[in-house]
Amino acid sequence: MKIYLTFDYELFFGATSGSVEKCMLQPTRDLFDLAENKNVHYTFFVDVGYLVQAEKYAELSEELNLVKAQIKEMLKRGHSVQLHVHPHWEKATWTEGKWTMNVQGHYKLIDFPTEDRVRIMTTYKNYLEALTTSKIHGFRAGGWCIQPFSELKEAFVANGITIDSSVVADFYMQTENYNLDFRSAPRKSKYQFENDVCEEVENGTFTEFPIASYRYRPSFYWMLYGLGRLFPKHYKMIGDGQFISQGGRKRQVLFNYSNHHVSTDGYFAKKLHAALEKSINLGHEEMTIIGHPKGNTLYSLKKLKKFINLNHQKHEFKAI
Numbered sequence: 001m002k003i004y005l006t007f008d009y010e011l012f013f014g015a016t017s018g019s020v021e022k023c024m025l026q027p028t029r030d031l032f033d034l035a036e037n038k039n040v041h042y043t044f045f046v047d048v049g050y051l052v053q054a055e056k057y058a059e060l061s062e063e064l065n066l067v068k069a070q071i072k073e074m075l076k077r078g079h080s081v082q083l084h085v086h087p088h089w090e091k092a093t094w095t096e097g098k099w100t101m102n103v104q105g106h107y108k109l110i111d112f113p114t115e116d117r118v119r120i121m122t123t124y125k126n127y128l129e130a131l132t133t134s135k136i137h138g139f140r141a142g143g144w145c146i147q148p149f150s151e152l153k154e155a156f157v158a159n160g161i162t163i164d165s166s167v168v169a170d171f172y173m174q175t176e177n178y179n180l181d182f183r184s185a186p187r188k189s190k191y192q193f194e195n196d197v198c199e200e201v202e203n204g205t206f207t208e209f210p211i212a213s214y215r216y217r218p219s220f221y222w223m224l225y226g227l228g229r230l231f232p233k234h235y236k237m238i239g240d241g242q243f244i245s246q247g248g249r250k251r252q253v254l255f256n257y258s259n260h261h262v263s264t265d266g267y268f269a270k271k272l273h274a275a276l277e278k279s280i281n282l283g284h285e286e287m288t289i290i291g292h293p294k295g296n297t298l299y300s301l302k303k304l305k306k307f308i309n310l311n312h313q314k315h316e317f318k319a320i
């Protein structure tokens with residue numbers, strides 16, 4: 001089995017963005033430690049919108065330099081760096097010592113006119129290629145919002161992006177900001193597509209590495225929310241910002257079975273082992289797992305460490 005541990009390297013986009021140190025630098029150093037000397041390679045999907053926007057403010061140059069140095073260190077350590085696009089950064093401003101972000105109406109690339117989609121993708125990709133001095137071919141959409149792909153295809157082709165990892169099979173979320181429906185996606189761990197991320201096309205231009213999905217019981221989410229309140233030291237995220245609203249999703253998952261990603265974030269890390277067993281039973285040859293440095297907790301780091309230590313000799317931890 002090839003296991004792809006992928007991390008979206010970013011701040012938060014809710015009422016408070018959180019700090020670069022707590023959301024990005026420190027938790028990424030913790031992830032580096034877990035992979036050290038184990039032939040374990042990660043893929044970091046870097047939210048380039050933040051970097052491009054931060055370049056505009058002299059007072060952010062110090063933290064920006066630390067982030068840039070860490071991105072270079074990812075490569076030096078044998079990890080892969082790819083493109084993650086949260087286009088609402090286009091509208092973000094740094095004022096009075098904090099980011100003001102308004103995601104409404106421009107959270108998704110699709111919310112922008114066609115020419116802006118190409119411009120944003122090209123600007124961000126070029127920035128990342130210049131920083132890393134390497135070619136970028138991989139992409140993950142902010143908030144998994146990559147549909148309808150036919151509307152984004154031009155921006156992919158223009159930039160030579162041929163690999164995507166935005167799909168979470170079976171996952172569905174329609175809210176004010178999110179618009180995704182992966183219920184018809186192929187139940188495969190890797191496939192090719194052309195105009196629709198949910199439709200496999202043999203010899204299609206693009207390769208999808210869908211994020212593995214898992215069926216979570218309501219009790220899982222009662223524990224997730226409950227433990228965070230009862231034992232924040234172990235179960236609270238290291239990242240110090242706030243999420244944007246997922247419009248009623250919390251209520252829904254607390255009372256119904258639901259499909260969601262296999263993830264290293266917080267309490268989700270509990271299911272890494274069970275999800276791997278499931279992938280093996282399904283005969284999959286690869287498994288893509290999502291995580292966010294900002295979503296690390298003491299608990300999740302302990303679980304991820306165990307997951308890596310148990311499996312790094314049995315399976316390959318590869319980068320996309």
Ligand SMILES: [Zn+2]
Pocket residue numbers: 008010047084086141142143
């Ligand atoms: Zn993201």
